Amino acid sequence: MQNKTVCYRNVDWLVRWNGEAGAHEYVRGGDFAYDGDSIVHVGPGYAGEVAEERAGAGLMIMPGLINLHTHSATMPVLKGIREDMANPSLYMSALYDGWNLFPTPVERKRWNTAYAYGEMLRSGCTTVLDMCYPFPDWLEVADESGIRCYFGGLFQSANWSTTNGHSLDYIWADDGGTAAMAQSMQLIADARAHGSALLDGAVTPMAVDTCTAELIAEAERESQALGAPFQLHVGESMIEFLEMTRRTGLSQMQWLDANDLLLEGMLIGHGIFLDHHSWLHWGTRDDLDILVDIKAVVTHCPVVFSRYGITLESFGLYNDAGVTMTIGTDVFPHNMIEEMRSAAVCGRIADQHMHAVPTTSVFEAATSEAAKALGRDDLGRLAEGAKADFVVVDCKVPEMQPLYDPLRSLIHTAADRAVRDVYVGGIERVRDGVVLSLDMPRIASEVNATQEALTPDASSRHWAKKPLDDIAPRTLPVAET
Template sequence: MTTTLVQDADLVIAWDEAAGQHVYMPDASVASEDGRITFVGRGYEGTADQVIDARGMMVMPGLVNIHCHPSSEPMNKGLIDEIGSPGLYNSSLYEYMPIFRADAEAVPSCVRVALSELLLSGVTTVADLSMAHPGWLDLLAESGMRVCVAPMFRSARWFTKNGHVVEYEWDEAAGEKAMAEALSLVERAEQHESGRLFGMVVPAQIDTCSETLLRESAEEARKRGLSWQIHAAQSVVEFHEITRRSGFTPIGWLDSMGLLSDRAIIGHGIFLDDHPSTRWHTANDLDRLAETGTTVAHCPTVFARRGITMKHFGRYRRRGVNMGIGTDTYPHNMLDELRLVSYLARTQAEDPRSLSSTDLFDAATIGGAQALGRDDIGRLATGCRADFVMVDVTHPMMRPARDPMRSLIYAAGDRAIRSVHVDGQEVVREGRVLTMDYEGAAAHLHEAQKRIVANAPERDWAHRPVEKISPPTFRWAR
C-alpha cells in the first residue's frame, strides 16, 4: 500500500458532500492510498510514503471530457479551420471531413497528440469516440489517462456527389456485425491490465443508424450498465433528414423510442425544435432532455468555426439538462473549450448572467462524471479516485487571484497547470507529458498530413486540389 500526501496547498477545490457542490478550501491537503483518496482537509495526522509540497498551488479534480475523437481530429489542423459547405448549411461533416481522414499509419500519432493536449489542459478522464483501430486499447493505456472506450458503429455511411445533397449507403448487416465487435472491444477494455479503461455503447450518428440498431444498442447498454451516446441534433441536414424519415425531430424520435435516459448522452444536441435554424411546429425538445435526465455533450469550438452555436448553454442548464463538455476537434484543450462555452452562451443569451464559472466547472467535472455513470471521479472526496491537477496560483496570469477558478478559465488556461495525476500517478510535470512522446507524435503527424493532402483530391466528389478547398492564409512566394 503506497500513501501519497499532497501537503499544504494554498487552495483545494474540495467536494462538500452535504451541499453537493465544489468548495474552495484554503490551506488544505489531499492524501491518497493506492490511487484512491483517503483524506481531504486540514490537519492530516497519518504517515505518507510520498509527500508533495503544494505550497503556491491550487489542487483541483481532474477534468472529465465526455466527447472526443482523438484518432482523427488532429489531422485536420490547418485544413478545415475556415471551411464549411455552403450548400449543406455550413457543416463540414459531409463534404470535407471525409477527405482528410487519417490513414492507419497516422492514427497512433493522432491519438498521442490529442491525449497529450488533453492531459496538458487538466483532463484526467476522456471518452474516446473512435472507429476501432489496431492497438487501440494499449495506446490509450499508454497515456496514463482514465479512458472510456467508445467504439462507434453504424448501419450506413454518408456521402455527397455534388456538395448540396447528402446520400446514405446502407448495410444493416454490417452495422449489426460492427456493434457486436464494439461490444467485444468494450469487454476487453474493462479487463485491461491498466485498470483505467471502461466502456460505452455508441451508435455513431442518428441518421446513419437503423431504428433496429438504435434500439438494440440501447438495450445492450442497459443490460451491461453502460452509458449510451449518439451524435444527434448536430446539423441542419440531419434535422431535416430525421423529420423526413420519422415525422419527429431527432430528439423527438429518440424519445418516441424510449432511448432518452439518465445514461444517455446526446453528442452536440444543438438543433432542437426551437432552434432558429430548424424551427419546428413543437417546442418541447429541451423539456424532453431534462425530464429524461439525458446529458448533452457540448463541444462549441467545432461548430463556432462554421458560425454555428447552441442556443444556449445557460438555457439548457436552467431547464434542468445535465451538461457535459467535450473537445470534438483540435485543439484538444479543455480549458479553452470552457472559455468558449461561456462567451458563446452569453452572446447568444445577450446576458452575462446566463451562466457562471460554477456552471462551467460543474459540467467539466461532476456533469461529465454523472453522464459516464461514475461517482468516483470529477470531485476530490474520500473514496474517489486520486485524479487531480495542481495549478500554480502564483503564475502571473493567475494574479490577481481573488477567484482562482475564474483566473484559470478566463486568463491563465493551461499555462498555469504544473502537474496532473491519475490514480495518484504523475502523468504531467512542469508542462511536459511523462507518458507519451508528444513532440515526436506531432512531428510524425506533420509529415503524415502531407500524404493525406496529396490523396485528398481522389476522395473529393469534384476532385479539387486542397489549395482550392482550403486556401492558405497567404500566398506562398516562389
C-alpha cells in the first residue's frame, strides 16, 4: 500500500497529549505526522517513511477545538439584532421576545448552518454538537463543510410565548413532543447511515422547563440505547428557574432528581441559574452537589450571556468541584477562541480572583474535557492513534508575538487571525485562513439576504408589534439624506 504519511518537521511548538499525566504539554521542535485520518507521531524525530514533508518553523500545531453547544440553523440571522436587545420585564433576557423575531424559512436554513460551520472551521473548531430542529439538507451541509458533527435534533413538549412582555406562557403540544422526538431519532439514524465517519448524533430534548418528565425519560432511554450523548438546557434564565420553582417548588436539578431523570454524564446546557446563583437568593444549596454526583458536563457559552450582563457563578467553582467543564458558542459568533477568552475573563470576574480560571482550564474545556464529555479519547488531543483533527497556528503573525506562551497569545490576543490551516480527519478544510470546503462569500450574502427578507415584518412577530427600530435600535441613528 502506498505510504501517505505527512510529516511537519521541527515544529516550533507542538501541543502534545501526555497520556500518563492526562494533560496537554508543549513540545519544542518536535515532528508531527499523520497518515489518513489518524495521527501517527507527536514528538521528537519521526523516523518512519514519509510521503510528504512540511516545514514546522514558526508554527504551533494544536488539537482542533470542540464546540458542544450551538444552534446553527437559527442564530446567524440574528447578528446585529440581538447584541443590545433585552427585555427589562423578563430579567433583561431577550430569549422570549427574540427567539422568533427572525424565523429563517426551512429552505434557507442550510445557509445559516453553512455560515456557522465555516466560521467554526475558520477559528479552529473541528467538532461541533449542533442542536436544531431537523431540516432538509442538514446532513449534506455538514458533510460538505467537512466538520465533525454530532446532530442534535431539537424536540420539546411546549413552546414559549409571551403576550404581554412580562410573563411567559407555555403552549403544550397535544402529543407531549413525541412526534418531534421521533424525527430527531430518525436524524441520528440517518447520520449514522450516511457513510461519513465524521457524522453522528446526540439526543437533545430542548429544556427542562419545556419538556415533560415523560419526554425527558424517554429521551434518556433512547440516548442510552443508542450510546449517544444526551443534552438538556438547564439553568439558562431567571425565568426558567422561577417557572420551575413556581410549578414544582423545586429547583431544576432537584426536580430532575425527584423524577429520577438524572443521567450520569449528561450534558447540561449553560447551568447558570442553579440554586446557588446569587441573583436567586434561593434557600437550598443542592444543585452543584447533584452535578458532581452524576458526573455532569456543563457547557458554558460565556460570550452571549456576558452580553446580557450574566455569568456563571462560577467556572472555577464548578471546575474545582469536579464538574466536567466544556464550552460552546450558542448563538454568534461561532468562535471558540473568543469563547475561551471570555470563559477565562468572566470566570475571574465572577470569583474576583485571577487564579480562578487559568488559561489551561479553558483550553482543556475546549479540547480534552469536551472529548471526555463525548466519550471520545481520540479527539481533543494530539496523540498517536487520535484523529488527525488539528490546527496549524502561524506564530509569525504580529498578533502572536512576543511569543513566550503561544496558547496565551492565541487565546488572549491573536484569536483566528493566527489560525492558518485546519484539518479534520486528515483533510485540509482551511488553508491560509480561507475555508476551502465552503464558498463563504456566497454563503454570507445568502444569510444577509435572509435577514433582509425578514426585516420588514419583524415587528409583526413581536408580542406588542413594536417597530424593529424600538426593539433593536441601531447603534447610531440613520441620518435623513
